[in-house]
Amino acid sequence: AQSVTQLDSQVPVFEEAPVELRCNYSSSVSVYLFWYVQYPNQGLQLLLKYLSGSTLVKGINGFEAEFNKSQTSFHLRKPSVHISDTAEYFCAVSDNFNKFYFGSGTKLNVKP
Amino acid sequence: DAGVIQSPRHEVTEMGQEVTLRCKPISGHNSLFWYRQTMMRGLELLIYFNNNVPIDDSGMPEDRFSAKMPNASFSTLKIQPSEPRDSAVYFCASSGGGGALNTGELFFGEGSRLTVL
DSSP states (O other): OOEEEOSOSEEEEETTOOEEEOOEEEOSSOOEEEEEEEOTTSOEEEEEEEOSSOSEEEOGGGOEEEEETTTTEEEEEESSOOGGGOEEEEEEEESSSSOEEEOOOEEEEEEO | OOOOEEEOSEEEEOTTOOEEEEEEOOTTOOEEEEEEEETTTEEEEEEEEETTEEEEOTTOOSTTEEEEEEETTEEEEEESSOOGGGOEEEEEEEEOOSGGGOOSOOEEOOOEEEEEO
8 A cells, every 4th residue: 555654744934935845655656646735624626746757747826846756755845935825735646546645734834 | 617516514413313425526527535534533535436336445434434326426425323533524526537537636525524512
């Protein structure tokens, strides 16, 4: 079975500062990787995904992530965060689009 | 386009009562997933269906939980009898479609928040 580790449960950051949310996965096979965002009292929505091709993936709201196969990582980055980015972020992995394994989530708290 | 629709959004019930949560997936999607989210355990996959057939229910916590998908546009998750420890947000998600329609991502509903007193 796959597993996903999000190393930071909470990340406080000041507005306009850069941020990186870390995600590592365990898998011996090719995987598809995803980042989802959850705003309060809402469902999860897709930020970005890596299926194949370029290892640098750009998503919505200025986020990007880099797939690193040798380090089995898929860290999420944004060069300058806004208050509106305050939310919980989930990394997920799937090998066949049938089962998705989610990390425990990282709460990003952007302070003014 | 309508997304995944879940009802009710909020449910408060007493221990021992039956609870039924409902989900309408996105039209054309052939996979449907039920997740449970709690502070303690995070996001847990309970069961998923492919073409209306349950494929993996290993995440269903116990016999009190059951899920059905009688057709491609409707699924239910039932808890009978409910217990306080079932209090959580239950999400339904759908994905897939044939070939190029499958973009690989899950589309989530807004969730059903269940409180069992």
